Amino acid sequence: MSLSSVCRRAAAVTAGAVALTIGLALPALAHVSINPGTAEQGGFTKVAFRVPNERDNASTEKVEVEFPTDHPLPFVSVKPVPGWDVKVVTGKLPKPVTTEYGEITEAVTKVTWSGGKIGPSQFQEFEVSMGMLPKDTDQLTFPTTQTYTGGEVVKWADPPKADGSEADRPVPTLRLTPSTGGDEHGAGAASPSATATVAAHESEAAKPAAQASSSDGTARLLGGAGLLAGVVGVVVGVLGLRRGGRAS
Structure with missing residues (x-):
């Protein structure tokens, strides 16, 4: 030879x-996902909702993310995205939720980004800082609705299939792991010290989500x-x- x-x-x-x-990686990239996909219970985290455009003849023009009401998050803030308008909706919970930080009667229920465009073969990340993460569950789900310029609406809200395999349109899920103790504190949710703690945690959580993509x-x-x-x-x-x- x-x-x-x-x-x-x-x-x-x-x-x-x-x-x-590359072929094996494409299916995962085609879903709306949360990055990073894990965080510690009881603390704060910053995540990016990664939204890819799956259509060749339309652009994504609106993204709506529903926040959990059974495990509400007392503190939520969003990072501005150039070219996009953001609306944070706070509402009363179906029933009050008692936590170690006090009783929560209202919380963020939805965040909507609109006015921008995600073109074909493109994706956009929408960053959110949130906490305090619950300690009595191992995951939080964020049903997401993606709207295209042609009027098509795609709902990312399906749980895993009965056999454990991934659904066709899986709901974005944040896995929660036991705390190592670094993010725990005893301040009440409404106290001034809690407000200072929130600012400190949000600052610590403000590491660019692009690091995960770079890795x-x-x-x-x-x-x-x-x-x-x-x-x-x-x-x-x-x-x-x-x-x-x-x-x-």
């Missing part, structure tokens, strides 16, 4: 592996480099065997 044939085969293997990696890209880049290095090693090994055979 000639050197050129070996190189062509190595290039084909590399291209196929890269295409397979993903770095991991994929390193994985691709490793794959290419492996292919080069195979080529060098084949050439070494051929030279060794000729020498003998």
